[in-house]
Amino acid sequence: MSEIRKHYFLSEYCIIAEERAKRPSDFAGSDETAGENSSENCLFCGGAEENTPLATAVYKNGNIYSDTPEKRVRNWNFRCFPNLYPALSPALNLPEQQENGLQAEPGYGFHEIIVESPLHGRKLADFSDSEISELMKVYRDRTCSYITREKIRYVSLFKNSGEKAGASINHLHSQLLALPFCPPLLARELKVIRKNERCPYCSIFDIEKASPRLIHKNSEWIAFTPYSSMEPFEVWILPEKHVSYLGDCSDEILFALGDVLKNILKSYGRVLGNPPFNYMFYQLLEAPEYHLNLRLLPRISINAGFELNTGTYINTVSPERAASYLRGDLKPEERGL
Template structure:
């Protein structure tokens, strides 16, 4: 029989209905067409630096540089530049804007983080140096925009594969800095402030001892959340209560990269190449919040019921997810 499960601390629900799909092989078709194909014309590849806006930060051998319009930095490890088609822009609003009090200027920043100069590189195959270097870039770029006086939230995320929203095959993440705090974070923060103990700290201790645990290292745990909105959803939480990447030590950065790579390798073993998103949830001005990273393979589709109710139907239980990803089945 299916189950209706409640979120850990929010008034939200999901339905676990395993009768509708039973094994990872049932999702094999979702990954078709997501295999990365080499492209000589890829604007993100090394050698094509002039085809993007000048980079605001270029990482090479641990040092940070910046492009100019006249000269682009070569032989880089990671490259960050403004999105050519930004959702938000730091440009001032046009004359006459602001007559409607319900509308705010589309102010903000939208940046691309190219994760490797190699077109076919996958995060699961990164070396220790590469994965910890990327997490350092994440920290640097989030801090850069969080320091802006008009920015209230920095969304850091990765879309991998067309089904996950990626328009480029080349491995990259994105960052959008907003002048408002998203409702989902406001709602979580309200619930967190209504209790004495951080609910993330409480659920972390619970999940460490549950059948939903997938990976654990000295600093982080990765588990399939009891409340999962889609098949093979994974959450990663630091064992230490910490609200923002900017507060991470080098040891935490390394451990985060290590456990992220471990989850992606588990996905690859069980599901093969698949589209997925990973998303950071953090609040840089709010110590009560507990940073978390969520990964969601895009192997199911939100349809009319989900859009109508906000209740998601998940056809693989978190317990089964964890068992598969641990390699037990």
């Protein structure tokens, strides 16, 4: 049973979920390259459906199915099921826990795994246009399925790729956590957004659509290295249309999102040699003022004492230089990385 604990005096939360420490020892601390080449004992591979909890949604040839205890759906395209070691529990009415005025509430919420291919070793960068567009629709569908549930205030949708980016199983997947609170990070942004006459993200779109930091642009989205990038090769993907969450995106917008995301992942592969990376959707259903965005972060630098102490990042590659590498303006021998 996990707990959502509040900070002593700030509007910040942490989730204490000790059960997650009991992950299979053969995945914890395993060597990344060993996992990459081996589908042996992989829980996420097609054919190993019995080894996961029952799937809540299985996407297959344009239809959605779910597993029953008697029958697991086979030959799927995308498969979603509750995390075997969830950080949050879907049980409602759990008892409150208090200690000497410190505040905690039961760890209510949902924690889902989205497996993005039945085949071991596939990468999003190698997906066809229609495959990646279908995946974006799955992201929209899963977001909408959780955001409207009782007590849920936020849906965190993200990918950890590679062990250094936090992936414990090396098979293409993303994760979704549906939370009973609005994360302070988004709440802080929203407060500032509401004070502005114009949406700051709409202004960012206008600045970056023709800046030296622009990497890729299509009919709906731009991808760029943000002006104050925290880390080398950080990329933001932003829609031109002001939409606040994935549920507001048409099929056309999602098709264009797949295109730009694939383009950036290919660039990462070309420039950085398939680095570990995270990407995260920032979205809010309850606040139409919010402007949906997707952020990618290759995990190639180490955050240490200074960053932890100050929340300030030292970035050794300027976003302008990073963008020129990712656009392919500079040849590999000129990279000097």
